[in-house]
Amino acid sequence: MNYTVKRGIFYLSFGSAFLSLRRNILTKKIMQESLLIPKIEKTSEKNFPLFGELANLEHEQIVFCSRPEAGLRAIIAIHDTTLGPALGGTRMWNYKSEAEAVKDVLRLSRGMTYKAAISGLNLGGGKAVIIGDPQKDKNEHLFRAFGRFVDGLAGRYITAEDVGMTEKEMEWIFAETKYVTGIPKSLGGSGNPSPVTAYGVYMGIKAAAKQAYGSDSLAGKRVSIQGAGSVASHLARHLKSENAEIYLSDIFPEKADRLAAETGAIVVSPDDLYALNVNIFSPCALGSVVNDDTINHLNCDIIAGGANNILDEENRHGELLRQKGILYAPDYVINAGGIINIASEMEGYNEQHALEKTSRIYDTTLEIFRFADEHGITTNEASNRLAKRRIAGVGNLSNIYSSKSHFSKRMGEMYLRDRA
Numbered sequence: 259m260n261y262t263v264k265r266g267i268f269y270l271s272f273g274s275a276f277l278s279l280r281r282n283i284l285t286k287k288i289m290q291e292s293l294l295i296p297k298i299e300k301t302s303e304k305n306f307p308l309f310g311e312l313a314n315l316e317h318e319q320i321v322f323c324s325r326p327e328a329g330l331r332a333i334i335a336i337h338d339t340t341l342g343p344a345l346g347g348t349r350m351w352n353y354k355s356e357a358e359a360v361k362d363v364l365r366l367s368r369g370m371t372y373k374a375a376i377s378g379l380n381l382g383g384g385k386a387v388i389i390g391d392p393q394k395d396k397n398e399h400l401f402r403a404f405g406r407f408v409d410g411l412a413g414r415y416i417t418a419e420d421v422g423m424t425e426k427e428m429e430w431i432f433a434e435t436k437y438v439t440g441i442p443k444s445l446g447g448s449g450n451p452s453p454v455t456a457y458g459v460y461m462g463i464k465a466a467a468k469q470a471y472g473s474d475s476l477a478g479k480r481v482s483i484q485g486a487g488s489v490a491s492h493l494a495r496h497l498k499s500e501n502a503e504i505y506l507s508d509i510f511p512e513k514a515d516r517l518a519a520e521t522g523a524i525v526v527s528p529d530d531l532y533a534l535n536v537n538i539f540s541p542c543a544l545g546s547v548v549n550d551d552t553i554n555h556l557n558c559d560i561i562a563g564g565a566n567n568i569l570d571e572e573n574r575h576g577e578l579l580r581q582k583g584i585l586y587a588p589d590y591v592i593n594a595g596g597i598i599n600i601a602s603e604m605e606g607y608n609e610q611h612a613l614e615k616t617s618r619i620y621d622t623t624l625e626i627f628r629f630a631d632e633h634g635i636t637t638n639e640a641s642n643r644l645a646k647r648r649i650a651g652v653g654n655l656s657n658i659y660s661s662k663s664h665f666s667k668r669m670g671e672m673y674l675r676d677r678a
């Protein structure tokens with residue numbers, strides 16, 4: 259088996275029957291090699307857990323990017339491209355180990371597949387991580403090298419801004435590849451997606467209120483928001499416009515104070531937030547905040563926030579919330595405004611269109627609640643199933659012959675002639 263091998267890229271492409279390994283080393287001589295592995299042995303999982311992770315989470319392709327002289331160590335994970343090119347941001351983080359970075363990129367890219375699918379987008383799921391300290395390790399060479407690796411994937415992966423990245427680094431990446439979204443408005447892009455993300459979270463909160471209380475009005479409802487950052491700030495403004503009673507916390511008290519002064523919210527210490535007696539708890543800071551330490555302190559009817567991966571262990575904590583009678587609005591469903599916004603940029607950005615599409619989060623969230631009730635399952639399981647159902651349904655469309663599938667040259671010419 260022959261492969262065209264590109265400089266500095268190490269590919270692992272995972273298929274159902276075989277695994278192909280493409281590797282290039284930094285010498286002038288191009289080496290080609292492939293490895294056929296008929297099945298994943300339990301023993302290999304023990305020795306090299308990455309293979310087990312790949313099989314469990316069903317990824318298509320993992321790309322390791324190396325440029326030692328620039329300090330670049332990046333991993334691009336393409337989870338699923340059934341619905342379209344894999345879209346997902348690049349995160350720069352000071353991971354404690356390479357294994358931690360791999361785990362993170364695998365988990366995040368899978369989430370992007372479901373997020374795109376449930377949001378009705380024709381996109382697959384992917385994500386990239388750059389291992390390094392965002393405060394110290396940034397340089398032009400590193401990000402432009404990363405941009406070239408993204409470009410080498412020829413559109414199978416489209417990147418965007420994520421944690422640890424700023425517009426400056428996105429511009430460096432954009433200098434090397436067109437496969438970037440969420441670029442600054444000054445460069446013809448859609449700019450910061452946070453206002454649209456927050457609008458979607460607000461729609462998700464309203465849908466959850468409708469489900470729990472029979473009305474989506476938030477007037478007089480007690481809502482606690484964790485974090486006073488970009489998403490939280492825009493969300494607090496929406497909540498204020500409905501006269502909700504807002505409680506806020508941030509590890510930087512001055513941020514919480516500033517937002518409270520603007521919105522009339524009450525500031526609470528980060529530790530006291532979990533046990534606060536509220537209608538709605540909205541985590542808008544970090545992931546994994548519903549965990550073994552916090553879950554028994556929660557004193558709310560609804561959890562609906564903008565943070566990614568709110569449940570520390572998706573299945574177990576989702577089930578515990580269900581048993582406690584707390585309605586959970588799945589995070590990737592209600593925080594999808596950001597991806598909807600940057601996806602709109604790929605078709606020529608239209609803010610009104612992006613907001614209109616984001617407002618559909620309300621109906622999608624209600625549909626998930628209905629599906630969960632009907633099947634007696636958690637809301638997170640319901641949204642995963644609905645996302646997978648769309649991927650399977652749309653993925654199978656190629657079974658239907660259409661005029662796009664030219665099966666011969668002559669027919670292709672006829673098709674073109676008929677359209678002329």
Ligand SMILES: NC(=O)c1ccc[n+]([C@@H]2O[C@H](COP(=O)([O-])OP(=O)(O)OC[C@H]3O[C@@H](n4cnc5c(N)ncnc54)[C@H](O)[C@@H]3O)[C@@H](O)[C@H]2O)c1
Binds near residue numbers: 485544
């Ligand atoms: N920005 C987007 O468009 C977008 C889209 C989808 C998901 N998200 C997710 O939403 C969350 C918030 O994103 P953002 O863009 O507003 O980030 P941000 O950095 O602007 O805000 C996060 C805030 O949380 C605070 N914080 C951190 N730990 C905290 C704690 N333990 N208690 C209270 N506050 C704490 C930080 O000080 C910061 O002010 C993140 O999890 C992000 O991944 C954001």
